[in-house]
Amino acid sequence: MTRTRITAAVAGVLLTAAVVLSGCSAGGDEASTSGAAAPQNDSSGSGESKEGTTDGKAAPGTDGAGGAAQQPTVTRAIIKTGSLTVEADDVDKQRQAAITVVTGLRGLVASEDTGGDADGKITRANLVLRVPTASYETAIQRLSVLGVRTAIHQESSDVTEQVVDVDSRIGSQRASLERIRTLLAKANTIGEIVSIETELTRREADLESLLAKQKALADQTELATLNLLLVKKNGPVPQDVVKNDTGFVAGLKDGWNAFTATFSALATGVGAVLPFAILFALIGVPIWRFRNRLRRTPGPVPATATATAGSGLPKHPDGPDEA
Incomplete structure (x- = not known):
């Protein structure tokens, strides 16, 4: 009886142990299955992450391309x-x-x-x-x-840089004019009004100068x-399409051309003066010779001069000297 109870107790313990072991085995299998599934999910997630990364890389590229397309393309001027x-x-x-x-x-x-x-x-x-x-x-x-x-x-x-610079300065100048006009509307005293109007006039003149420069650049580039x-x-x-030659021969030609041009100029001057020289010779030479002849002819001696000269001679007495 006692042996039967012991046997039954041992059988119960063994049965309980078997149940526990089977449960642990099932849990281990489930854990193993879960662990195996998890890496697969992780792998799937990793795949999605890689795909996302790929998309992420593509996206910046796309964004970069989109950004390049959105940025204003600078046309060379x-x-x-x-x-x-x-x-x-x-x-x-x-x-x-x-x-x-x-x-x-x-x-x-x-x-x-x-x-x-x-x-x-x-x-x-x-x-x-x-x-x-x-x-x-x-x-x-x-x-x-x-x-x-x-x-x-x-x-x-x-x-291009000049065009961009002028466009930028025009925008800044217009914004500055708006601020000046706002200050002018808020001015209270005559001094403030005069000062602000003077500055407004100066900046408007600067803007007109920039607009003229912008128009000139646009005309030249278009x-x-x-x-x-x-x-x-x-x-x-x-003459305006003759090529400028250089070298000894070209220098000789230029020198000869300068010489002939100078000679031609001198000949032209002599030809222009010659008629006046002939006229001067026909009229001036006789007058000059006549004046020289008059200078050489001696004039009559004045009587007063003769008397003066005679008074200077020593006087001789007519009779002999008295002792």
Whole structure:
């Protein structure tokens, strides 16, 4: 009986232990499963984090690109100038063709100077053309085919900083004027009013000067300036397009030209003075000789002079001296 109870007690203990162990095993499995799942979730989360990081990197790039797109793009302000010399068979015809080219490019003729021969035909035309800066190269190409291009010169100047500076100063000056006007509205005494109005006038003048400078820069940057010289083919080359040569031969030519120019000037002066010299010789020389002759002829001796001279002689007595 006692052994049966002991056996039953041992069996109960073993059963209880088995139940506890199975529960612990199940908990360990669940923990293990949970632990395995957690890294997967972490991995998933890490994937999302990486994706988020990738998106984050893309986002700054996108933001950077968006920021670059949102920032005002600074357009370079370029002043372009040039000169072009073209020889043509018919200068007047090509002059009209050049005007047509410029007006077709929405440009204009700023000034025009022409010269002709004895028959009245135009042999030289100097045109100052203004064309949009974007069409400057196109204008050069179209004008060059009007004849034989013999010379070309081009220059460009970047004035972007000047344009930005003037625009900024104009904005500051306008804000300053608004503050001055506000102070003028609040002024109470005559002295304050006079002082503020004087400052207001000065700043308005500064603003007008800045606006004029802004307008000039806008005109120069929006329209390029091109000096077109059309000359008759095989005709005399205008003085303003003769090239400046250097070297010994060029110096010799310049010296000879200076010598001949000086000699020509002297000859011109002598020719201008010669008629007056001849007239002076015909009239002045006889008068000069007559005056010299008068100076050489002795005049009559005055009687008083003779008497005075005689009174100075010693007197001799007529009779002998008395003892």
